[in-house]
Amino acid sequence: MYRKEQKQDKPPENFELPFGGKLAADNRWVIMANMIPWSEFEAEYAEIFSASMGAPAKTFRMALGALIIKEKLGASDRETVEQIRENPYLQYFIGMSAYSNEPPFDPSMLVHFRERIDMNLVNKMNQEMVKKVLETKEEEQVKSKKSETEASKSEATNRGKLILDASCAPADISYPTDLGLLNQARKQTEIIIDRLYNSLTEKKFNKPRTYRKRARKDYLAVAKKRKVNFNERRKAIKKQLQYIKRNCSHIQQLIDSGASLINLSNRQYKMLLVVSEVYRQQLWLYENKKRSIEDRIVSLSQPHIRPIVRGKARTEVEFGAKFSASCFDGYVFLDHISWDNFNESGDLKTQVEAYKNYTGYYPESVHVDKIYRTRENRAWCQERGIRISGPPLGRPPKNVSPDTKKQARDDELIRNSIEGKFGQGKRRFSLGRVMAKLPHTSLTAIAITFLVMNLSTLLLRLFCQFLCQFFKTTSFFAALINKTNVLMNFRKQKIIFTPA
Template sequence: MRLARLIDWPLFEARFGALYVEGAGRPGLPTRLMVALHLLKHMDGLSDEAVCARYLDSPYVQAFCGESHFQHALPLDRSSMTRWRQRVGAERMEVLLAETLAAAERAGAVAEKHYERVTIDTTVQPKAVSHPTDSKLLQRGIEALARMARKHGITLRQSYRRVARAARREAARLHHGGKFREAEARVRRLRTWFGRLARDIVRKMAGNAKAKAASAETLGLINRLLRQKRSDRGADKLYSLHAPEEACIGKGKARTRFEFGVKVSVATTNAQAPGGQFVLGMQSLPGNPYDGHTLAGQIE
């Protein structure tokens, strides 16, 4: 309750108001509700589902979100938080970070002098994806192509979905048993089916401009996957179809030699303020750039 009184809630109405239009579609959810849920989400490191569950459990959370009476039903769907983030965008989301610092100043937890020196470091934000393997990636590609064909009404000679699942399981079993040559044979078979299916779809989609435009991004990823080799390195290596920004990053950690995710840069206060150390800026750095090249952008 004390924190709610320190935050300038009308500021968010003014900054995000341009994103909403009167009388167009379903009425938008209150801005304070969405901002408060995202502040709580990041304060405690919660998922969207967990912060929505906490809203129903705690009258303090509901008061923080602007409610005057206890609510027994959730006023939004969990997916509304994802759509709200997409609408607001990364640049406007920085308003939330800036207001946390302004609220800390009003509370006396941080002063102007604590901003004079900053500490900047990079780390890896792991993606919530399973460990990438060739057989798994090829099988996911076959499933993605089969879904694309079904969506656009394309009749396939064979979808290969059933045999691809069996080949992936067999490759995993053989790798686990140390029979690497037999496992690689299954992977080559998956790659053959994948290329055959991709060529079949591209031929039958040639006269459908609308389908080609709608599937251009997916087909681009499919072509990258068909061209890449196991020995490829760098930003062009594809590790996940639904998260193509994912990279294999080694930060010299003893416990984890490689991590699969996206490099992020974090700037914090250097001096220990009365309220602790405060985050001043964060950046996502797709492509695994060299740490020294990210310093100028983070300082800015």
């Protein structure tokens, strides 16, 4: 059951503190709370709950606010709850009306928050939040400009620069190997055999032998070696396949003897299905002497993860979700995400059309890397008057003009901004290692990372505007700025009129 609370929209001055005083309106958490449109998407979140049955659920602002705090601070679930309990600004951010020394919820509730909040809902909030800022910025520009420039601006059909790129969000798994994966699968079959045999009411035969000590010894004999040749690794994989095949036959024998799969837990039953698929894939790879197969499983606990071939210098293959993103005016948005590998060049048309639906006009130029510059994408952009970055197709000319070189250099500099966003998400936030285990909660965690990155950008720009206004109103800094501008103009004139 979901109950909408009116008190969560109170201003910071009305937040009750036991020790007196008021919350500062210029605090970063108060500013970010005013940026996020909580109430606009609360009805969509409330649809997943019953109107009359069940215990009252936590509010949408509390659920999403806790996830934003966790991502912003880079803390664990338990540490996030402790930070909220100790900080009144964080309590105001999640919608509480008064300070409380008690934790607002159990740390395990963050798992349920990630399950309830869909990735699409987070993306909608991200777009709506940035759209409001861009609209207010455009209104200020229209007021400051003259009518002539306003008319010329309205005549332009294409405006802005759109930057597209793709990357991977690696999951928190160990580097998978065929031998290690088979060893883990063998251990799981041994656990299932023990569970099924103990569930038998009448034990008409002895417990099946699994040779687990010998199997572990065979695995360690190869896994501990620093260098293993091809034949040794292949022989070790064959042994592990034989152990798994024997264990699977024992499991079938126990089922035929009266042991029911109902005695297995949901986790064990799912693991049995995953192990059988891993055995099928590894057996096919071994018999056909191949190194790749469709829908390859690289983790028993997270079978939805796929290997993503990226060809980077640090790691050629990453294991996680691949996504394509768009960036304009310093804001980044998540457009397409999938656990399977895909060609990001097919997303260019969809991303450009999404930009038009979002802003009302096509971009002036699209800045992409080489994989996006297909003949189809070039022709499609040319029909709409969009310039795509990069050199034209065909043999490069012998003499390249300085303007062409400068334009190519400027395009690469502009495209570096989205690479910086990916670096910020992977080094500062959790995009470099997604700790969520379930597929839908992992996608929600990735979407929240993009939301927090845009929040950080908005907060930084607001702080820069405050500094500029402070410097302009202070007489000392205003005089210093004027002297600097005069000196820069003098240097430019001196450079221009200096004979060659």
